[in-house]
Amino acid sequence: MKFQAVKGTRDFYPDDVRLRNRIAEAWRRVSLRNGFEEYDSPIFEYLDLFTAKSGEGIVSELFSLTDRGGRNLAIRPEMTPSLARMVNARINSLPRPIKWFSIARCCRAEKPQKGRTREFFQWNVDVIGEDSVLADAECVFVVVDFLREMGLTPREAVIRYSSRELLSAVLAGAGVAEGDMIGVMAVLDKRDKLPAEAFEEMLAKAVPDVKARDAIAGYLDMSEVGPGVGVASTARIDEAIGRVGEFNRLLGVLGIADWFRYDSGVIRGLAYYTGIVYEVFDVGRSLRAVGGGGRYDGLLEALGGPKVSATGFGMGDVVLGILLEEKGKLPETPTSLEFFVIDGDGRIDGVMRVVGGLRRRGRSADFSYARRAVGKQLKEANRRRAATALIVEQDQVAAKDLSTGDQGEAMPIDAFLAQFDGGGA
Ligand code: HAM
Secondary structure, three states: OOOOOOOOOOOOOHHHHHHHHHHHHHHHHHHHHOOOEEOOOOOEEEHHHHHHHOOHHHHOOOOEEEOOOOOEEEEOOOOHHHHHHHHHHOOOOOOOOEEEEEEEEEEOOOOOEOOEOOEEEEEEEEEEOOOOHHHHHHHHHHHHHHHHHOOOOOOOEEEEEEEHHHHHHHHHHOOOOHHHHHHHHHHHOOOOOOOHHHHHHHHHHHOOOHHHHHHHHHHHHOOOOOOOOOOOOOHHHHHHHHHHHHHHHHHHHOOOHHHEEEOOOOOOOOOOOOOEEEEEEEOOOOOOOOEEEEEOOOHHHHOOOOOOOEEEEEEEHHHHHHHHHHOOOOOOOOOOEEEEEEEOOOOHHHHHHHHHHHHHOOOOEEEOOOOOOHHHHHHHHHHOOEEEEEEEEOOEEEEEEOOOOOEOOOEEHHHHHHOOHHHOO
């Protein structure tokens, strides 16, 4: 019987793990230097947490299970509900604002396709407890900081943003009831994913009134946001436009405006967003979104907590990996072995003394199990990309720099190892 990995999952061979680690290290480095602290949550939760407020899209993709006690559980498809749950649980003792990040393994039972797997890693960066658009601007700054860290530029990646607050205001102005808005937004989110006719049909069902549909069309046609642009003014619309303007201004102040485009077509699939929303794309838009996020001021309250505002984003490793590969920007993933220890006299004991001595001193060292000609062992040292080969012969060690080929004088094993005592060389 032959076993295969489950469809839509990935095996990570050592080369793959090294790459994954490089990306995770960059995510962590960028998060920390922007003032975020790391948190984590269990990989499964009570099913209700995800069915409560995330919206139909994600609920239909849940990997759910029943434990032996009959409890309904689900593997996390995203971090945001778990984050909200964790913060709610300690809302009175956590100093605010809460600036947290995580690197989480998530699962969604999606149809596997380019850029979409059923298990992926997702970097999450969120600010909780700050109403002002300053927090949204800070989060997107972190996105840009990371893209730049990977060597990408605005020629390769773009962040398309819009405002759910503005869209809600337009829908309200067009007479759409508050309770129907999420459903209408779910339809609008499908605009790019469906043939035009099918989309129009769905929209007509969700918004039967032609005038209301005209107002939505006007909104979707807007290529920029400003007073009097595209949509009729109401107090609610003007307020939302004001906030988009402030967000835009902050992008300029932060020096990252050239990464951004206003795009009213960005709706976001998740139901809980309430303010600025955005998605990160490759400039040619040949790939799915690398990341996305936005403000979700009602989620903590909807999950049983007080009314506390929140904003943040998630970025997955899959599309990111494809984008970096296409742009030739994949990080280098060298192995890091300091020493490869070789015998020059067919005796393993000298090799083991040196290997043991180095490893006890916290240095990385490896060796070949088989006793073979020095040339063959050197080949293996090169294959392992060791920095230095140590040739042990008659209780003496000679170091050979594998990048230059220079070989030093032989010295007694004990004297050689003594160099590494007390944090020395
Ligand atoms: P999302 O747009 O569902 O947002 O996911 C964010 C990113 O995760 C996507 O742009 C994509 O890179 C990656 N991703 C999602 N599903 C898959 C998949 N099946 N395969 C590979 N990658 C995937 C959220 O999850 C929000 N919770 C983000 C957020 C955090 N909003 C506020 N804070």
